[in-house]
Amino acid sequence: MELKLILVLLLLLLAVGATADYVRPPPRKTLSFPWSKKPSSLPQQVHISLAGDKHMRIMWVTNDKNSPSIVEYGKSPNNYSFSSEGESTRYSYLLYSSGKIHHAVIGPLEDDTTYFYRCGGEGPEFQLKTPPSQFPITFAVAGDLGQTGWTKSTLDHIDQCKYDVHMLPGDLSYADYIQRRWDTFGELVQPLASARPWMVTQGNHEKEHIPFLEDSFVSYNSRWKMPYEESASSSNLYYSFEVAGVHVIMLGSYTDYDEYSDQYAWLKADLSKVDRKRTPWLIVLFHVPWYNSNEAHQGEGDNMKTAMEPLLYAAGVDIVFAGHVHAYERSSRVYNGKSDPCGAVHITIGDGGNREGLARKYKEPKPEWSVFREASFGHGELKIVNSTHAFWSWHRNDDDEPVRSDQFWITSLFGSSCCAENGPELRKMLLEP
Template structure:
């Protein structure tokens, strides 16, 4: 009886040792020393510097550009004038000292609850040369504002191009750090805002003033050149939000923590692209995570051995 009990205890001890060893080997490890703050981020107040209206009566605000056609030879300039329509004309040219062309746009406005929008202008510049720097100006008299952009290169499977990626930006203090961090990164040629955008629906009556503040915050990019493309976020998809995360994460999980920041997607050629994630908490040149993507059509990989 004693020998049998001793054998059982020895077997149990060995089994526990195996479990401990397996648990140690299955531990995903720590992928980052960063711990995101637990407090909920809040919107910046309406009188924040980044929300300020440009100087001058009826000065153009919320200025941004998007690609105006499928070929990359047109650019649409959008902006808002608050008090009256003003001018929908955009002056442009390939030299800052000689802006010789002009285009006429249109404007519209809308009402929502007790909110009345400013005059929203859209003007498309057409027949532009590819991969060319253009200067453009809008406004009247002392409220004239000048910017510039570079048109995309000719379309081709091996033409390199770099996108900046920001998702769910909002207008919190963390949002401001994200945008400032992105602006310090000189790589991107165009910026993709992967919605959601303003989070105006977090305020009573979906306060549309928060769309104006968001638009003004996103205007002052230092080089003032990158096109902006807006796409829907998870709130616009029929499947709804992805809220079913495991919490807390098990010790063997290699889950990357959620954090504020931006990404850079560098399309190298037809077969390869490089993606890097830059957290606000890291230095401007430091990528917290990165990976290569390959196009299986142009770069087939034999994975039959897996």
């Protein structure tokens, strides 16, 4: 037992040392979550995600090991016409034992419709809204959230946004081995995450690996199950989903990604299934940015970029979102280190509110592909208006107001000469063994 605690302390010290290479401004304090006694069967930490065509996965935690994994739901309050029984899991991590973590898939659901639901046969009623089946559709985007005053500000601003799906490119709770922080993060995001689907991928703060003692991502995988099985992936660390004319690919920066890896093979297979006539927009998310002019985390995404960027380029990916760097940056369409009209727009948005603060130091001179960069907390909104045009805006919240600091229109590569020119190249790459 003592050996476990010593190893944890050493790892925490190493983590602190790893963030001391660049100076960040003083962060806001970590939020306080006073303990209060709750009924053991009360559903807590409720959040939802897309789970295949016209289905949603509802996830929640109870302290009662006998609580059923049942969701009742319907289209009017307190009137549940349908029910679905799911499954549950638990995990232990050093001295911590989780509550009973429930997963239940509901559906088929009608598009653009409000449903009322109850978890476990009791407790409060929640409501969710399903995404539309066609354009327009709006995504909220914010990474590296954590649990600070800035996090609360960012979540409040996202709540003001009329969005359909939240996308988070890694670093959720900043639990960093302290498992109780996963529980408080679930409490913090429940008001938003129980009402709109949250689609997430892992970051370095989800890894929580202790050699010889604890496997990587056990907490993340237990609590945030994404539709990896529905998208023919063998790992919860990478998957894809489709919604309203958009194909979204969530990749893992912290699992193997070279050309011999399972993730690389899955990505090739997933791209081969994309029908741009049905989903004219192609978006990718992962944690570590490939294009980054901040001094923080320089070069960390280079190996993944070398392995996978040719695939994304050939497929005509429109936008790539990343986190990790605690600042905001938007590129022009870029490929292989320079502006390219057939490349993707890369957006780093690791500024959700983490406890480590902002990364203020940028490299000079600014690379020619870097269009806008600013070290401020905030969130982004992507409104895809139709099959060809989308409007992106980034909202700075340093002044506790969702100030729109960057905005631009983007035209999809679908139907452009880029897709026509890259078509044979993509087919060749996907057919290669």
